[in-house]
Amino acid sequence: MLLPAAAFATQYQLKVDGLACPFCAYGIEKQLTRTDGVKEIxxxxxxxxxxVTMAEGARLSREQAKRIVEDAGxxxxxxxxxxxAD
Incomplete structure (x- = not known):
């Protein structure tokens, strides 16, 4: 039995300019943890x-990702x- 695609967690990869140190990473992580549906970073x-791994059924749009990354500087x-993954 196949489950619908929405039943699986969705992953996104963001390429970020200026991500150079653990403090930088913390800033983005902090912004992402405030986002509904984020399961793992x-x-x-x-x-x-x-x-970014989203909870089942949750999505992350390019616009959301852009705002989150820019809010982190x-x-x-x-x-x-x-x-x-299969």
């Missing part, structure tokens, strides 16, 4: 990426929804 300072360079 993984930050790779070296790659300048933030991977950074620039969003890329926003991608990651393919669901």
């Amino acid at each position: 993984e930050i790779d300072i070296n790659a300048g990426t933030v991977t 950074f620039t969003l360079r890329n926003f991608a929804e990651l393919p669901a």
Whole structure:
């Protein structure tokens, strides 16, 4: 039996300019934890990426991500929804 796509958590990858230190990462993490539906946050300072896992059925739009990143003082360079794991 297949479950609808909305039944699975959705992951997004954000490419962020200026993400250079743990304090920078904390600023973005703090903004994301205030966002409804955010389940998990993984930050790779070296790659300048933030991977956000949303709760089942929750979505993150490019506009939301841009606002969150800018509110933390950074620039969003890329926003991608990651393919669901099989």
